[in-house]
Amino acid sequence: MRALYQERGWRVLVAALLVLTAMAGTVGWTLEKGQMPLTGPPPGITAWRADRVSGVVGNLDGAPVSLRYEANARALRLEHSEQRVRSVNPTVPPAGRARARELAARYSALLTPGRQILAFDPRGRGQLAEVHGDLGRARHVSVIVPGSDNGLSTFDRSRDAYSTPSGMARSLHRAAGNGIAVIAWVGYTTPTGLGPDAATARLAAAGAPRLNRFVTALPTVDGAPRPVVFCHSNGSVVCGLAASGLAASELVVLGSPGLWADSVADLRTRARVWAARDDSDWIRKVPNVEFLGLGHGRDPVDPSFGALRVPTGQVEGHTGYFAPNTESLRAFAEIATGSGTVTGRPPTDREAS
Structure with missing residues (x-):
């Protein structure tokens, strides 16, 4: 336990030094490379x-x-x-x-x-929302919010399909079966690469109200639960900032750098919160701090955060959570339909390290 806290302390120190270096020597780069979010x-x-x-x-x-x-x-x-x-x-x-x-x-x-294209905006790098399933009649609706480097050109592709927004949605729809509609939502300006836009919440903050409006306006069948929202990587930053106003029954974050919150309680959400991160995911090496506007805060798989843990057996890397035959995809399908046996539990210190 002591070694774990020492490691986290070093992570915070390293992150702070990186932030100070960036502020001292790369302010011009930050300003030049930042994208203008669509509003x-x-x-x-x-x-x-x-x-x-x-x-x-x-x-x-x-x-x-x-x-x-x-x-x-x-x-x-x-x-x-x-x-x-x-x-x-x-x-x-x-x-x-x-x-x-x-x-x-x-x-x-x-x-x-x-x-079935539910939303389309050709401006900038392009924004889209595509539906898999019958949205008008579905008893269960899920929305997938992807992370960085997503837009029109990367919405779907045959290579590494399960890392794309469309591929994630298609995979979840197949795994969950009939009676569900899954929406791939790229409705915000996503960061590109690992530059300053990915290190701050500026673009996510612009996208959060758009996500709230989108989810709130989705059609629902009488008596059906509120949508389940899955948030991958930087998309989880959007979801964290949107959480207090997000009309979701379940909020599932995966491969997350942080939600700009120290705990589930800080999210002020009525949704049940889940978190998934595999040991093979490089995001686990990102320091989970927020310092002078850079970084996204505590790791949601940290036991003290209070999220329920999603199993990640057979997952490979940062974009493998929706791949077939993974424990995470099976758990996602159960959470999306409310029909499975996955109950979740807070992670242990060993799992979160």
Whole structure:
């Protein structure tokens, strides 16, 4: 036990030194590399408000699901057409034409029949929400909030599929079976790499109210529980800041650098809180401190935090929690449906070290 506290003390000291170094010598880099988070509704909302169908507003949180799917399909078709034209425009620089071809391919993939795009914003690196399952009739709804380096270009891919937002949602939907809808939500500006945006809560703070609005407006079947929200990596920072207003029944954080809280009680949430982190996950080496705005606070698998522990057998690395045949995926499916035997328990000091 004493050795554990000594190790944590060194982590805090090292983190503080790193922060001071960053403040002393890299302030310009921090300012130059920081992204501007997207705020407010996507472009075109004014037009959608004026374009009423059957007396309801168009592509907005709370609008009928079928209308939102159709609205976003139209927006995707428009963007796809514009990027195809741009990709062969000789007045566009080669790099711009190459980017246009990439975007056209991404939009084409999202327009594949059967895909259900609940939200779409082409600004910046692109933001999306995709539904797996029948959202209008599902007895259980889960939302997955991913971490850094996620946007239009990384929303789904065949390589390392279970590390992508779409792949995580698809895997959970398959594991949980019928009666559930799972939403991959990239509705905030995610950090890129391990730079200053990942070390602070600036982008997460901008994303937290968007997550709250999104979850609150989801349709629910009469008598169904509130949604279950899964938060991976930096996405857990968003969830931690949103927790007090998040309309969730269960809050599950995995591979988390911290929630900007010292305990479950500090989150001020009505949701039951779970935490997962495997020994093979590099995030365990990140110092769990908050110092002058850098860092995200206590490790949620720390026994003193008070979260229930999710088993992580067979998990490999930081992005392996939704991979098939892992204990974590089986536990996630049980938590998502409320039908399993996983009861959770606070982790021991040995497990959290």
